[in-house]
Amino acid sequence: MDFTPTAEQKALRDAVRDLLGRREPSTAVGRPRLDPELWGALAEMGVLSLAWEVADDDEPAAGAVEVSLAAAELGRAHAVTPYAESVTAAHVLAATEEGRAVREDLGTGEAVVIPVLTEPNRAWGAPPTVTAKESGDGWELTGTKGPVAYPEAATHVVVTADQGVFLVASPTVEGSVLVLDATPATLLTDDPALLVHAVAQGTLAACAEQLGALEQALAMTVDYLKSRKQFGVPLMSFQTLTQRAAVMYTHQELARSAVQYAALVLADATAADDGVDVAATVARAKAVVGKAATLVGEEAVQLHGGIAVTQEYAVGHLLSRLVTLEHLYGDTRSQLSRLGRSIADHDVVRVL
Known part of the structure; x- marks a missing residue:
């Protein structure tokens, strides 16, 4: 299994990153609200239709891997959008002709389907x-x-x-x-299987967005430790703080591996796929990413101190977004509960 992005996937990632880099991250508090201008720009770039995009030969030109790359950039830029929700909706809408017509409006940004x-x-x-x-x-x-x-x-x-x-x-x-x-x-x-498949695709997008957000939170924390001084020396001079940053990095890499593996599995899966338990794969990924997001987000706030919870500073907003995405399609506890029910056929379970 090759985790290396192709040239086309790298170009997509860079294009989305460039688009989002030209806007200010959201600093709004309270219930998330959609930015119509940003949503329209994502539609114009084709990001909203990645989940069902096809090439000239009617073969899929994009899929779960491309969706996860775009979602990660949304998370990194703290762009608050219903992207993961739209991915789920797109896969359900594919079931009927009328649904596919609405899906086309979703892809152009004319419709917002939640x-x-x-x-x-x-x-x-x-x-x-x-x-x-x-x-x-x-x-x-x-x-x-x-x-x-x-x-x-x-x-x-x-x-x-x-x-x-x-x-x-x-x-x-x-x-x-x-x-x-x-x-x-x-x-x-x-068909329950179609809904399970659609939710799995949306859950992957949410995991990828969490990955991007926690990566940004860690990057900001490392920069802060390098630049902020205490007792005349940078905070990174204190071993305990650098060790905490190292633990954050470890969880980040575990989350990245989980998202990449789940994306590659879902890229080849269909709603009728009996060979791969797609839902279980995504549940494992969400459990890993959820744990990493909680640890990295909370540690980022603690290592920054009081500045992290001000409205003007991004780290607190990233933590807020991580918590929101944690509860989308079931939090870590519900994912572990689902996975636990699947081991009833084992005689012995070794927890550690």
Whole structure:
């Protein structure tokens, strides 16, 4: 398995990095909001359509590896966008002709499609409580879902219900809760495997974004230790601080390996793939990256001191973004719980 990016992948990474380098990182606090100008620029570059881009011979020209490279640059630049959510939505929308039409609008930036797969005040993975019933040639949904990310920008939402996965246009969101009251919807799929595959793709994008953010947090911390002086000498002169930075670097490299491996596995996987447990691969990656993100983010704040939690300084914002992404599609604890349920067929489990 070759982890070395191709020339085309390096060019993509550099192009996204250059685009994001020309803008100021987000310093907004509170609920994330979509920057329409940035979203449009990403669409114009083709970043939003990487998940389904094809070449002239109708063969995939991009996929999980390219998505992870772009997502990592978004994380490094602290560009707050629903990119991981859009990747998930794109894979679900591929199931129907109407969904593919909306997906094209997603790729051009005209549509913002947000998956709403969680139940209000319940943990990730809870069974959907929304009920769906047929009405004429379509469906109607009743119930609530939430929380909804970027509710002000969402033109469509992808919703899980008792009969499958549905697309809802012009959603009604109260606060952060999606309210459905006999709301017209389009059935996208009733195949659980397709949803699992789509969530795995979006989870990988979230992991890659976390990787980029923690890399930036570590880089800023190392620079700070080199430049900030205490008792007349740089902070890097103190062995304890450099050892803590070394531990951060170790976790960064573990996270990088986990993301790269998961990206290569997903690049060759399909929703009907029985040979590779894609969901388990991504769960392992998210558990590793989640642990690394927590350690690196918190250590970065501690090693910077009080300046790290000011609105003007980026490290605190990076930690905030790392925490947000940690809870997208299930946090580290839920990933470990999922993996733990898969070892029931083992007679002996060696924890250490």
